[in-house]
Amino acid sequence: MIIFGGINVVEQQELTKMPQAAATAWSAVTELVGAKYKPVAYVGDQVVNGVNHVFIAEQTLMTSTPERRIVTIKVNVFEGKAEHLTIERIF
Numbered sequence: 001m002i003i004f005g006g007i008n009v010v011e012q013q014e015l016t017k018m019p020q021a022a023a024t025a026w027s028a029v030t031e032l033v034g035a036k037y038k039p040v041a042y043v044g045d046q047v048v049n050g051v052n053h054v055f056i057a058e059q060t061l062m063t064s065t066p067e068r069r070i071v072t073i074k075v076n077v078f079e080g081k082a083e084h085l086t087i088e089r090i091f
Helices: 020-030
Strands: 002-004 007-009 035-048 050-061 067-078 081-089
Touching: 020 035, 020 050, 020 067, 020 081, 035 067, 050 081
Parallel strands: none
Antiparallel strands: 002 007, 007 035, 035 050, 050 067, 067 081
16 A cells, blocks of 8 residues: 555556445535546545545536546545545646
8 A cells, every 4th residue: 555645545446346435435526516527546545534535537527618627536525424625637
């Protein structure tokens, strides 16, 4: 296991084998409006006030001319409730 900035980086897995806790976190992303997200990779987790889960995803903005981007998404799960924290554009 590798740790960067407190984030435990997991060995890369197929997204069909995403850990259950990560899948629960991803559910918060599916509720966002204005863009669609497709997970590309589950990076890992960070134990804080709850657990932060970090993903790399393809973002498609719902505009008149849809824009595709690659972003990192951080989702916090605390007491069973998942909510997104940040979405940052990579490119």
